[in-house]
Amino acid sequence: MAQLLAPALPDRARMRRSAPAAVSAVALIAMLCVCSSLQPGVLTVEGLTLVLSATVPLVIAAQAQMTLMAVGDIDLGIGNFVGLVTVVSATLLVSSPLVGVLVLLGLVAAYAVLGLLIHLREVPALIATLGASFVWLGLGLFLLPTPGGTTPGWLASFGAWQPAGFPAPLLPILVVALVVYLLSARSAAGVRMRGLGSNPVALRRAGLRPLTSRVIAYATAGALGVLSGLVLASQTGGGDVSSASSYTLMTVAAVILGGGSFSGGNAVPWGAAIGGVTLGLVSVVLSLLDVRSDMQSAVQGVIVLAVLAGRVVVGKVLR
Amino acid sequence: MHVDNLPAGGTAPPETDTGPAARPPVVTARGVTKAYGRTRALTGVDLEVRAGEVLGLVGHNGAGKSTLMRVLAGMEACDTGTVLVHGRKASADDFRSVRMAYQETSLCPDLTVAENMWVSSRHCLPRLRWRRAASDAVRRRLDEMFPGHGVSPRDRVEDLSLARRQMVEIARACLVDRLDLLILDEPTESLGPDAARSLYAYVRGLTETGTAVLLISHRIREVLSVADRVAVLRDGAVTAERPAAGLGEPDVLELMGAHVAVPDGTGTRTAAGGAAARETAAELRGATAPGLREVTLRVGKGEVVGLAGLAGQGQQEVLERLWRPVRRDTAVNVTRAYVPGDRQRSGVLPLWSVGDNLIVTALRGIARKGLRRPAEERAVVGDWVKRLAIRGGAEAGITELSGGNQQKVIVARAFASPAGLVLLDDPFRGVDVHTKTDLYRLIREEAAKGRSIVWYSSENAEMAHCDRVYVFRAGRIVAELTGEEISEERIIAVSFNEDGGND
Amino acid sequence: AGCGSGGSGSATADAASGTAGGGGDKPFIALSNGFIGNGWRQTMIAKFEAAAEQAKTDGLIGKYKVVNAPGENSATEQVAQIKSLLLQKPDALLIDPASPTALQPVIQQACTAGVKVVVFDSAIDAPCAHVLQNSFVDWATYAAKPLLEGIGGKGSVIVSRGVVGSQPEAEMLDTTKKILADYPGVKTVATVTGMCDGATAQKAVLGVLSSVPKVDGVIGCGDGYGVAQAFATAGKPVPAVDFETNGRALSYWRDNKIDNGSVAVMSDPGQSVAALWEALDLLGGKDVPKQMTFPIVLIEQKDRDAWASVLKPDEYAAWPWTQELFRQQVEAVKTGGKPVQPPIPSAAG
């Protein structure tokens, strides 16, 4: 039926799929325009560096979330996990670098084990990661009950790195998105992960173990979470387990803004990057706009809804 | 059974049964049994597939065909018995040359065609640059099998039409470095006649190179025209194996154990002329939507209206329109109820008992001020369980029932409500003959009480139970048949009467 | 200047700041606040805005801007906001940090950009910033001593700790323990985590009340109102507690006649105003010590009614720092003299 009526379907479908990210990108550009009209300095290298640097850890965490959403899961623990990583990097990584590195690797492994258990026990990822988030928080508080510590020098100097003529934060955003793109969209492992989110039965029939796919996805998410935590620590210069608690829902919003969905099967690394930067920029715009501080979160919520509404409209047009 | 794509006996296989019989067996099943919980899907199967032959496998729904195929393809282990590949007890590697195209396509909808190829055929693709290799291979294979297929390796499967997906699924199965046995599980269910023809041409080409092909289909004529031998599976065991030559459709049906209930429609059916005089229960006036073009139809009170034609020509869109009317072109004057055909996804509420499932639609009508009245509900449930002889009774969990009995519950759900218009969306897929006969009777009885029924069926023979039938093609109504005009042949003739079809 | 008039100007302050374009060479003061979710922080902001508005009228500053990080006490948000504040090139940046360490790099960045940075309400390891804070040792001392005297130096007490593990909490617990050691007649029957927050302390104390004998006092950190509620729920008489310094707690204390040695003690939300004066003095080239300790707010029973009559329920007692008082206090810090005791604001303003 479909092929009788709409021979040009694939192109349209492709457009429909990239529409959400495009809408977010439009919102992003609009915000940058607003910023630069209010504060001409924004569009300079220093301005972009200042504005973008805070979004880098969020964008990386959003890639982690995206990886899990690609297999059809969701991670409600990523915020506390990133916080825990900052704590580790401000404590163990300084006092005994080797132990610190091992602990960070252990955290990645813990994510893999979490994915393993979720798969084997057939429990909803939503709840398992929620439970895990308490654990990450507890571990973080255990290591560093209140914010403090100092990050190792190399990490701090990475945070302070400012190449001439190029906004430094753009580099990690692009590099991570590229790596995640290569992994999730171009590699065989990515096919396995998206296949799991798409149709686990097909994987099983083809002799690919869904378990492996899920574990790969969780390990990747864990690694990205660690990276996000390290970048965050490099910016804050210390550890704070609750410093990223807002990331949990923000990353989900970023992936949705970038065109991802809860149904799995889709990897949108570039979309997640755009969504993350968009969300991160909201608070910058708000503070430039002199929005009353108590109204800022409302405006943030309304912007998220507006972008999603724009997406619905574009989706209708493209149908 | 669907419309047959091929004329019966038109191209009989050239070889006689002496040829393939002499060849060595590729896969042999001996005393294979398989149970899922209490369901005994296979009860002791002995079957041999020989190199270079096409073996047709037929059997009623739930006979165990798909299960047997999964066992033969090494997808699942059997409980007892053995499966031999080339006469040896098979290891995982041996099964690599046994490939299967699944009844419900086992592609990942979010992946591209090429990526799906990697999933199923990664062993014969290079480790690096596999994307390019997979694209080339699938394009070549599709060109061979379905000339003019219109599939690009970069398309996502979810964007493809059903027919193209089926093509990809079949091509996927053939994409392997060494193919000993190709299993096709109802491959032509959503293919057009041209595609089916080129598929079978390819299949014959394959057998010439020594590959065995196992073909499952409910389209008996098709099987007879392609296969060298036909095996009949009944209740989990092979009950007959015959050479295809000389076998006729009625013979096969008899072997399958179906007493073909020839509908005696004329008796129950209302006079055709009466239709116009009836009060209108619902109508579409020039409805146009994705999949629908300028459809105008009308349903009278107490009338059974059939929607016929090849699968996916707009019938379900009509049901959708009547279920969720759009004010500008649809008028529905009575309350509605819906019987979905896809009971797994749109029918059963899996955590509930039979009674709960049955009453959920009628609940609203029975309740007073939003509060349920359990006694009345129980009475209604008891009534229907008895009337349709639902095995297990009202208290049984719905998922413990066999498919046919589940379907009875879903049908009863709709008829237990006071709805004046009941929409049937191909509801009798996977239902056995006895149940079907009961349900046909129910439909006529309820129509006689003044309910209107709109009935889409992929099985044209069922249309004989209707007062009036609209035949669909590419989203349009191409014919309206009434009374004596309604017959399977007539419907098929009308459905195919333009050429072109779904590629 | 900023007292008595209350927080009436707060709602419009941000909008007003945007329009004050004529400042020219007069300084632009920005305040970044890491968290706005409790009454103390809100009072702190309200006091600052009132004082800054007044300073603008008086021509001391050109314009000012307050940015509160939304959401929970989130250092990341604050870092982002400080960065966007820096784009606007303020002359001085006042910071009430969400975290004592997380801001270090961005503060360094601000100093490099030539901005005077004053961090208040919390210590921070940023060598280039000036720090203005209250003494936690004082806080713990005032929280324990009068209370223990009030119960006659004997009986059993519960210790409600603050944010366990934090530097201030460690300091405070240390002091509390030392003081308790001076009272051998006092037995500590339980130690709970109240997080210096009435609601948390209420639940925490309620959780242990059934498992401990009669309690004479609860040594806490500004969580007495919640603790008192917990005792009320359990149907027990309210012991001596350390109240919050807000209107609600003081009225409760007054109205329920809890005259048993309870005190109200907390840090001073007026620090934001003091920080404003410090920033102005720094910009004016005056010599101000890098680290300064300002007096804490202690309300004993004798001052209670005076304070209670001027505070709204969610408003916290703040010292009304004026430029004069501030400079006196700076002198006191420099010379190591007795800290200045600002007057209790009167209802008339």
Added chain:
Amino acid sequence: MNIRVTRQWNGPWIWGFAAAALVWLVILAISGQGGGQTVSLALSLAPYLVIVGLGQMLVISAGPGNIDVSVGSVISLAGFVSVAAASATGSAAVGILAGIGVGVLVAAVSAVAILGLSVPPIIATLAAGLVASSITLSMANGFTAVPDPGLRSALNLRPAGVPLLALAIAVLTVLVVALLRRTVYGRSLIAVGQSRRAAERAGIPVARIIGSTYLLSGALAGLTGALLAAYIAPSADLGTRYLLDSVAVVVIGGTLISGGRAVPVGVWGAALFFILLDGLVNLVGWSTAAQNLLKGGLVLFVLFLAGGGDRTSGMASLFRRRSRTATATTTSTGDDTDG
């Protein structure tokens, strides 16, 4: 597969009560006194968590993907609104109603976004919660009203050691059970939770059911806020802690997380467990770190021990929206469970 699930979750509410009893025994062993009073005090704190948990339970029962992450902000906002309304009118009842009303309003924003804009619930309620917390902050600024003393003392009433509030909320719980079992709405909700498609085909007004479920959850969160503000005091972070806890008590309480089965009684067990656990941690003097580790560890332990296996295979289905395309009715993604 279904059979297994049914059996495993047959007595799911036991877990919470068992864990609560265990913690209670430990407390008793440590302190050696006041066992009865411990329960009594836990019962005076648990109801608040139970109310918001019941709302969350209804939402989660509405099927995959449904969750209300705005409850925390709603509680805080409703706290202020109810205290303001109560002190303006002098009537505690008006205050409570105002709290409920504001909860419904915030939920209405979520419901419109979910149903009208097809925004995923987790995002829609997040956005609505952000809006609510903004209003909270602007109300908190210079807020002068004080909670109604009458209501406060009513909340503290404990005739014969049984908190009046606990009794009232027990009645509310019974009402929710009745709502689920005995009303058309309740049955429809459970049907929608099991299979949205099937429910829609069975003639259930799915959108209306889902919308009203969010409104109910908002109302219950609003009620929690109103009571909590009277019991403690209105503050901008009054509800923060309740978001994660509300989801956690629903899970530990045995409600099927993939929808279609709600266990209101289980929420009580889990809430008591959480309250007693807090008490134990404070009694022993453990830090919040240990508290969180224990909570998380137990959630994971219960989860992995009980296992899941929701009726559609794999996690992917938890959020899968079945209707991908208009042709979804005729396509299938290879679910080979039945012939």
